[in-house]
Amino acid sequence: MNRKISQTLEFDKIKADLLRHVVTKAGEEQVQQLAPFSQFDKVEASLLETEDAYKILRLRGGIPVAKLENVKPHMKRIEIGAMLNGLELAQIGRMLRTVLDVQRFFEQLRDDDITLHHLYEWYEKLVALPDVTKQIQRAIDEDGYVTDDASVELKGIRQAIRRAEQGVREQLDSILRSNKSKYLSDTIVTMRNDRYVIPVKSEYRSQFGGVVHDQSASGQTVFVEPKQVVELNNKLRQHQISERKEIERILSELSNELMPYRQDILQNSFVLGKLDFANAKAIYGKQLKATVPHVNEENFVELKQARHPLIAEDKVVPNDIIIGEEYQAIVITGPNTGGKTITLKTLGLLQLMGQAGLPLPVDEESTIGVFSQIYADIGDEQSIEQNLSTFSSHMTNIVDILRHLDSKSLVLFDELGAGTDPQEGAALAISILDEVGASGAFVMATTHYPELKVYGYNRPATINASMEFDVDTLSPTYRLLIGVPGRSNAFDISKRLGLNHSVIERAKQIIDGESQDLNDMISDLENQRKMTETEYLEVRHFVDEAEALHHDLKEAYELFFTEREKELSKAKQKANQLVEDAEKEAEKIIQDIRQLQLRSQSESKVKEHELIDAKTQLANLKHEDNHLVKNKVLKKAKAKKQFKVGDDVLVETYGQRGNLVKKVGNHDWQVQLGILKMTVSEDDMTVIAPEKETRVRITGVRSDSGGSRSSVKTQLDLRGKRYEEAVAELDQYIDAALLAGYPQVTIVHGRGTGAIKQGVQEYLRSHSQVKSFAFAPPNQGGDGATIATFR
Numbered sequence: 001m002n003r004k005i006s007q008t009l010e011f012d013k014i015k016a017d018l019l020r021h022v023v024t025k026a027g028e029e030q031v032q033q034l035a036p037f038s039q040f041d042k043v044e045a046s047l048l049e050t051e052d053a054y055k056i057l058r059l060r061g062g063i064p065v066a067k068l069e070n071v072k073p074h075m076k077r078i079e080i081g082a083m084l085n086g087l088e089l090a091q092i093g094r095m096l097r098t099v100l101d102v103q104r105f106f107e108q109l110r111d112d113d114i115t116l117h118h119l120y121e122w123y124e125k126l127v128a129l130p131d132v133t134k135q136i137q138r139a140i141d142e143d144g145y146v147t148d149d150a151s152v153e154l155k156g157i158r159q160a161i162r163r164a165e166q167g168v169r170e171q172l173d174s175i176l177r178s179n180k181s182k183y184l185s186d187t188i189v190t191m192r193n194d195r196y197v198i199p200v201k202s203e204y205r206s207q208f209g210g211v212v213h214d215q216s217a218s219g220q221t222v223f224v225e226p227k228q229v230v231e232l233n234n235k236l237r238q239h240q241i242s243e244r245k246e247i248e249r250i251l252s253e254l255s256n257e258l259m260p261y262r263q264d265i266l267q268n269s270f271v272l273g274k275l276d277f278a279n280a281k282a283i284y285g286k287q288l289k290a291t292v293p294h295v296n297e298e299n300f301v302e303l304k305q306a307r308h309p310l311i312a313e314d315k316v317v318p319n320d321i322i323i324g325e326e327y328q329a330i331v332i333t334g335p336n337t338g339g340k341t342i343t344l345k346t347l348g349l350l351q352l353m354g355q356a357g358l359p360l361p362v363d364e365e366s367t368i369g370v371f372s373q374i375y376a377d378i379g380d381e382q383s384i385e386q387n388l389s390t391f392s393s394h395m396t397n398i399v400d401i402l403r404h405l406d407s408k409s410l411v412l413f414d415e416l417g418a419g420t421d422p423q424e425g426a427a428l429a430i431s432i433l434d435e436v437g438a439s440g441a442f443v444m445a446t447t448h449y450p451e452l453k454v455y456g457y458n459r460p461a462t463i464n465a466s467m468e469f470d471v472d473t474l475s476p477t478y479r480l481l482i483g484v485p486g487r488s489n490a491f492d493i494s495k496r497l498g499l500n501h502s503v504i505e506r507a508k509q510i511i512d513g514e515s516q517d518l519n520d521m522i523s524d525l526e527n528q529r530k531m532t533e534t535e536y537l538e539v540r541h542f543v544d545e546a547e548a549l550h551h552d553l554k555e556a557y558e559l560f561f562t563e564r565e566k567e568l569s570k571a572k573q574k575a576n577q578l579v580e581d582a583e584k585e586a587e588k589i590i591q592d593i594r595q596l597q598l599r600s601q602s603e604s605k606v607k608e609h610e611l612i613d614a615k616t617q618l619a620n621l622k623h624e625d626n627h628l629v630k631n632k633v634l635k636k637a638k639a640k641k642q643f644k645v646g647d648d649v650l651v652e653t654y655g656q657r658g659n660l661v662k663k664v665g666n667h668d669w670q671v672q673l674g675i676l677k678m679t680v681s682e683d684d685m686t687v688i689a690p691e692k693e694t695r696v697r698i699t700g701v702r703s704d705s706g707g708s709r710s711s712v713k714t715q716l717d718l719r720g721k722r723y724e725e726a727v728a729e730l731d732q733y734i735d736a737a738l739l740a741g742y743p744q745v746t747i748v749h750g751r752g753t754g755a756i757k758q759g760v761q762e763y764l765r766s767h768s769q770v771k772s773f774a775f776a777p778p779n780q781g782g783d784g785a786t787i788a789t790f791r
Helices: 003-008 011-019 025-032 040-060 072-079 086-111 119-124 130-139 152-177 179-183 202-207 227-288 340-355 390-404 422-439 451-458 490-496 501-510 513-599 608-620 632-639 723-740 755-766
Strands: 190-192 195-201 211-215 221-225 301-306 319-323 329-333 373-377 409-413 442-447 462-470 475-482 648-651 656-663 668-673 676-681 685-687 715-717 744-748 770-775 785-790
Touching: 003 011, 003 340, 003 373, 011 025, 011 227, 011 340, 025 227, 040 086, 040 119, 040 227, 040 340, 072 086, 072 227, 086 119, 086 130, 086 227, 119 227, 130 227, 152 179, 152 195, 152 227, 179 202, 190 221, 195 202, 195 211, 195 227, 202 221, 221 227, 301 340, 319 340, 319 475, 329 340, 329 422, 329 451, 340 373, 340 409, 340 442, 373 390, 390 409, 390 422, 409 422, 422 442, 422 451, 451 462, 490 501, 648 668, 648 676, 656 676, 715 723, 723 744, 723 755, 723 785, 755 770, 755 785
Parallel strands: 329 442, 329 462, 373 409, 409 442, 715 744
Antiparallel strands: 190 195, 195 221, 211 221, 301 319, 462 475, 648 656, 648 685, 656 668, 668 676, 744 785, 770 785
């Protein structure tokens, strides 16, 4: 992009505003080197980085990049073998700590599933140097001071220095408190030539002996190192020299440690500068209330409610600026001070900013193009030194522009053809616009010439535009009206200012008839536009009402579903409670059945009707919905059932399978239920498929020759047995239970070490007559017992 356009459109001022938001020297370099890209992929990538930074700023308050100095000179010195000082090492240490902080920050973003377009790629280029970072942090503080922890030797030396300083001060303090204090100019201890001294009146210098290091400007005071502290000062000085040598050794060692990591440190500095620059773009955009635009490869530009970024928000008038898709040329006509030039600059500057990857002060869903060059001829460029007139300077610039034009260029002409004879100027303006159009470039031009209004109507891909002017207030509104050419307001303004009506009428007769017709046509267009705008506002009002109603309905809809979910939740809780109650009741019935099974081993036999009664109780736990019972459709479906002798049916009242023996009434049948025959209504029966295979289990009792009952129980307790003993007893018990005809048995093995439990389950798994096994329910022992079901 040519340098001149940046100066003309004041792009450098945008960079100066952006510069205030960077905190690193590398970020400053990024801003100073900032220029618009002319490649689509680079523009898109740069804007996506800005969008990433916007998201981070919104969600996390920005990227945590600390204030960092330029470390390039430091790396250059290390490269030639020089030693860095404490401040330089502190700056490198701060940068390396920032690398670790930024890495942790982006890792947290990833853990939180925050998606970014490009900034993760930059984060991955950071190289952490934790060991070197710790070394510098331990040895150097933020201000470059070498700490006591830098080495054991340095710590010992500094302790010796503190003791020596204390000894010197004690000696000097004793002099200050002695009767010799009367010879002093002031009772203080000070330093000269890095040695502790006291101020002595000049005439008494011999009272203390020692060495005179300095005297006051008046000569009345000399600074004396008394003889009793000379040796102590010498020792202190030796310690200080040792300290300096140890510090130099430490700094040299740290500098050598950084030697292998020069490129990594330079890369870290560059990447942090990129992240700082992206952060600055987001902060600048937030301050400007800007958005990130879309990019169009075909250079269709649509800037919605565009504002000039260098004009205060409370003063600038936003405008929709559209060019490229339906028309490639816009001709703006109208009077001066209406905002034509600002509109030109707004389009050009926002396009430059967008191609540089910056956010724009426009509404959402705005679009920019990617132009190879943006040219502008704006303002009075008259040059006294070159003796060029206004027209000549403009024409020189235009000639240069036309020489370099291509189909990917955007051209901005301000007051095209001005500065010469109006008739010739208008003809030149039309010819220049034709030349630009022939090249395929996009152009926005402002002019006063009425001939260009007709040009805007007659030329394809060209449209008129104007800046609105309020005749009532005699002031411009600065609103861009695309599709409506500007008209002269001289007669209206003169009339409102009180010029005689006859003078105005004579003036109208003097001007060309076509010009008057054109002004009348433009006036009519403006009236139609205002009518259309009024209708639009009315429609907009109804749309807003409809949106508000839609919003209310949406809220009501969401409230309905929320309440429905609450009611469903309550119903589920109530159902769960019913199920829990039913389970408790079922558990009680099952215990009763188990007692009946135990009775089967005693003298009395279980009666069939007792089993049916227990099963009926279980069936009664099921609650039928009343509305289903009364449902006429279901009744009709039931009435259509065809029953015949021999059918297998389910008697719903008892929950038992039976077989139809004979019909005993219009809707009643005799049903064989086990050993019982019962009369059952058709409404209480459902035809079911016949059993494929019937297995008869012997659930009664067995008698031995002595007449006693079998002693086989439905539960085996193996707790306290050894493993081999337990498995042997289990084998005998399973055989006995199978002979007794039990459908299932319970083996109590306890928890313990788990050995017997494992042995029981391995045995059951390998037994051919065991259909399945599982731990007992919690109320029957849980995983301390296993229930085995036989085939």
